[in-house]
Amino acid sequence: MEVKITTDGKETIAAFIGRLDTLASQEIAPQMNELAEAAGGTIILDCSELAYISSSGLRIFLSLRKAAAEKGGKVIVRNITNDIRNVFMMTGFLNLFEIQ
Amino acid sequence: MAVKILSVDDETDLELLLTQYFRRKIRNGEYEFFFAHNGLEALQVLLKHPDIAIILSDINMPEMDGLTLLTKINEMRIPSLKCIMVSAYGDMDNIRHAMNKGAFDFATKPIDLDDLQLTIDKAVEQIEYIKSAQKEHAQLVDIQADLSVAREIQQAILPRVFDLKIKDPGAVDSFASMLAAKDVGGDFYDIFAIDDHRIGFTIADVSGKGVPAAIFMAVSRTLIKATGLQGVPSNECMATVNDILCGESVGSMFVTVFYGIYDLNTGVVSFTNAGHNPPYILWADGTVEQLKCSCNLVLGAVEGIPFTSESLQLNSGDALVMYTDGVTEAENKNHDQFGESRLEAELAALKGADSKQIVNTINAKVKEFINGAPQSDDITQLVIRIK
Numbered sequence: 001m002e003v004k005i006t007t008d009g010k011e012t013i014a015a016f017i018g019r020l021d022t023l024a025s026q027e028i029a030p031q032m033n034e035l036a037e038a039a040g041g042t043i044i045l046d047c048s049e050l051a052y053i054s055s056s057g058l059r060i061f062l063s064l065r066k067a068a069a070e071k072g073g074k075v076i077v078r079n080i081t082n083d084i085r086n087v088f089m090m091t092g093f094l095n096l097f098e099i100q
Numbered sequence: 101m102a103v104k105i106l107s108v109d110d111e112t113d114l115e116l117l118l119t120q121y122f123r124r125k126i127r128n129g130e131y132e133f134f135f136a137h138n139g140l141e142a143l144q145v146l147l148k149h150p151d152i153a154i155i156l157s158d159i160n161m162p163e164m165d166g167l168t169l170l171t172k173i174n175e176m177r178i179p180s181l182k183c184i185m186v187s188a189y190g191d192m193d194n195i196r197h198a199m200n201k202g203a204f205d206f207a208t209k210p211i212d213l214d215d216l217q218l219t220i221d222k223a224v225e226q227i228e229y230i231k232s233a234q235k236e237h238a239q240l241v242d243i244q245a246d247l248s249v250a251r252e253i254q255q256a257i258l259p260r261v262f263d264l265k266i267k268d269p270g271a272v273d274s275f276a277s278m279l280a281a282k283d284v285g286g287d288f289y290d291i292f293a294i295d296d297h298r299i300g301f302t303i304a305d306v307s308g309k310g311v312p313a314a315i316f317m318a319v320s321r322t323l324i325k326a327t328g329l330q331g332v333p334s335n336e337c338m339a340t341v342n343d344i345l346c347g348e349s350v351g352s353m354f355v356t357v358f359y360g361i362y363d364l365n366t367g368v369v370s371f372t373n374a375g376h377n378p379p380y381i382l383w384a385d386g387t388v389e390q391l392k393c394s395c396n397l398v399l400g401a402v403e404g405i406p407f408t409s410e411s412l413q414l415n416s417g418d419a420l421v422m423y424t425d426g427v428t429e430a431e432n433k434n435h436d437q438f439g440e441s442r443l444e445a446e447l448a449a450l451k452g453a454d455s456k457q458i459v460n461t462i463n464a465k466v467k468e469f470i471n472g473a474p475q476s477d478d479i480t481q482l483v484i485r486i487k
Contacts, residue, residue, distance in 0.1 A: 022309060055305065055306075055354075055356070059352045059353065063351070091356060093397070093398075095397065
């Protein structure tokens with residue numbers, strides 16, 4: 001699992017590459033805390049190369065959304081594959097995020 | 101606390117030398133010396149003072165020599181007790197022999213006390229390391245013991261006897277199992293009589309694993325049962341539990357829940373699916389169908405949201421098979437998943453089977469499929485079959 005975080009001042013983009021399972025969720029926790037600091041603005045979660053997401057991974061997305069709700073920012077989920085879309089649909093996460 | 105050092109030598113001049121050289125450390129309470137004059141005496145002193153950490157032993161002594169003493173000490177198996185052997189200069193044979201028998205180090209006569217000081221420091225450092233490792237090990241053993249108790253408690257709160265106090269207890273046949281991947285799990289199921297003709301049942305999966313998931317599981321399960329027993333519609337039950345869980349969720353934990361209410365009088369199941377895998381229906385004629393559910397949000401994520409409820413008509417011989425993703429995402433060594441299509445095929449082969457047969461067969465098929473690969477997620481099923 002790798003997360004590439006880039007920012008252009010207005011938007012912070014986090015690209016998830018690989019499988020976001022329980023172990024990977026723990027590994028990327030420090031990076032996610034860093035990302036949450038940008039939750040006052042717009043955070044884009046790029047999932048074009050996200051192969052799998054477990055419930056621990058969904059928790060990370062939910063935490064970012066909560067941080068954004070507190071700070072008045074927003075979280076956009078971009079380029080989800082069909083597999084991830086199915087997980088989002090089943091868990092109701094599809095309505096929780098702006099999906100692009 | 102002073103480091104206790106036992107010096108074993110038949111010549112007493114070493115005693116004087118040691119007490120003289122280390123007098124400051126003795127006075128400051130850093131070292132405490134004991135003396136013995138042969139191996140036998142040394143063993144007696146050791147018995148009286150089991151907290152002796154370092155033995156400084158001559159090799160050639162009457163009654164019991166240093167090498168025999170070393171053998172006896174090894175037999176006691178105390179990893180935090182270190183032996184430093186003292187021998188005549190050039191007595192390489194005995195020194196090699198002692199080192200091969202597990203001596204920590206050696207010194208040659210006449211003893212260079214500055215060098216001996218360094219050797220003692222080195223031994224103390226290792227002894228402390230071993231002691232702290234032993235302490236950590238003991239703590240881990242404690243935690244492990246706590247976990248096995250937690251496992252028993254968790255399994256005990258999941259119902260194992262399925263006799264429901266309803267007007268016709270024979271009308272519904274139900275069975276369930278939860279196989280935790282770790283000592284404790286985040287999955288659960290429950291089934292209870294709401295009144296004489298309604299049964300509430302649920303299957304759920306908490307995000308994450310281990311102890312945090314187990315605690316969240318216990319809270320969720322209790323809330324669902326307590327709310328469900330009030331006889332409220334399934335969607336209201338989910339909304340109430342969701343609002344309470346949102347106030348208590350730490351680190352964005354959430355739980356996917358399927359909650360249903362079966363009415364014996366009408367044969368109708370009214371249900372709400374909060375982000376859980378849709379159950380399967382194994383119809384009496386052997387066809388298998390995935391239950392169509394609206395996709396409500398998981399519980400514990402967002403406060404104050406509404407939930408929808410739906411209904412399903414069941415008749416004699418129909419079974420509702422509820423499961424967690426530990427079943428379908430069970431992986432073998434090649435990382436192939438058991439998958440929904442395999443589950444559907446196995447269910448189709450179970451036409452006419454009772455709920456216990458269904459649960460046990462699917463568990464056996466999953467076990468056969470993963471073929472010894474480590475179980476990565478809790479595997480849970482709950483089956484309700486109308487007689």
